[in-house]
Amino acid sequence: MNQKEPEWVENVRKKVNRFRISKEIFYYPEVTSTNKKARELILQDTTSGTVIISSIQTAGRGRLGREWVSPPGGIYVSIVVFFPPHLTDLPLLTVAAAVGVARTIEKVLDVNPEIKWPNDIFLNKKKVCGILCELISGPRGWATITGIGINLNVEEDDLPSIEGYEPASIKSIIGKSISEENFLENFFKNLNEAYSSFLRGPKGTEKLLDQWRQYAKMLGQKVKVQFGEELLEGIAKDVDEKGYLVVLRPNGEETHVMAGHVILPDWYKQID
Numbered sequence: 001m002n003q004k005e006p007e008w009v010e011n012v013r014k015k016v017n018r019f020r021i022s023k024e025i026f027y028y029p030e031v032t033s034t035n036k037k038a039r040e041l042i043l044q045d046t047t048s049g050t051v052i053i054s055s056i057q058t059a060g061r062g063r064l065g066r067e068w069v070s071p072p073g074g075i076y077v078s079i080v081v082f083f084p085p086h087l088t089d090l091p092l093l094t095v096a097a098a099v100g101v102a103r104t105i106e107k108v109l110d111v112n113p114e115i116k117w118p119n120d121i122f123l124n125k126k127k128v129c130g131i132l133c134e135l136i137s138g139p140r141g142w143a144t145i146t147g148i149g150i151n152l153n154v155e156e157d158d159l160p161s162i163e164g165y166e167p168a169s170i171k172s173i174i175g176k177s178i179s180e181e182n183f184l185e186n187f188f189k190n191l192n193e194a195y196s197s198f199l200r201g202p203k204g205t206e207k208l209l210d211q212w213r214q215y216a217k218m219l220g221q222k223v224k225v226q227f228g229e230e231l232l233e234g235i236a237k238d239v240d241e242k243g244y245l246v247v248l249r250p251n252g253e254e255t256h257v258m259a260g261h262v263i264l265p266d267w268y269k270q271i272d
């Protein structure tokens with residue numbers, strides 16, 4: 001064990017190294033970004049199932065070029081999985097990751113998390129987790145990086161108010177500190193199950209999408225979806241087999257959106 005490693009890291013390692021997504025765990029007390037570290041390891045020829053965990057990020061990255069503020073108490077994880085050549089739909093990986101995290105929060109903490117497409121996890125209408133999936137070509141072909149930031153035991157004052165949503169600490173919502181060891185053991189188990197569904201092909205993907213729908217209270221609600229300069233309005237109808245959001249437009253047409261930022265009129269903070 002590395003001197004600077006908290007005890008829980010080795011305990012988690014022993015429990016989850018049988019899973020295909022978490023065969024080898026590297027822990028860093030502080031990094032710029034675990035996704036960046038994962039990228040470096042892929043370029044140095046790391047294997048599928050490599051995980052990077054850190055307790056602080058000094059330059060954490062969010063979706064759409066945003067910063068992911070990463071104070072102590074949070075969990076910052078990147079998972080490297082080689083992309084099977086028969087699969088082409090990266091948004092589905094985000095769906096798998098979101099289901100794995102939501103299930104972990106639900107089962108470990110006995111609360112009701114919600115997923116906001118594509119990859120935000122909310123608790124009590126506040127964002128507690130974000131997911132950033134990336135694809136990179138390395139010496140062994142295409143590899144995916146699933147970066148997950150969870151505001152597990154952070155102090156709420158350390159989280160800045162972000163345009164578009166209110167961030168929160170799970171510890172503050174639950175009212176007590178959460179064991180990293182127990183949380184992460186369940187996290188890797190649930191993520192491994194979700195990834196396995198995804199990798200099984202269409203049948204597994206359908207099961208995964210059904211699980212995703214159970215957490216997505218936004219379905220059926222009026223939404224605005226911002227992608228680039230465009231703003232699309234309609235009803236969030238469903239998620240399709242590729243993981244795209246299906247928006248029913250006022251003119252009756254359906255638009256399938258691959259990437260963007262969803263604004264819900266009622267219970268999420270609006271940005272306009």
Ligand code: BTN
Nearest residue numbers: 033035060061062063130147149
């Ligand atoms: C978002 O909601 O904008 C996505 C946030 C993703 C943050 C995680 S933290 C671990 C990994 N490393 C990063 O630099 N970003 C992701």
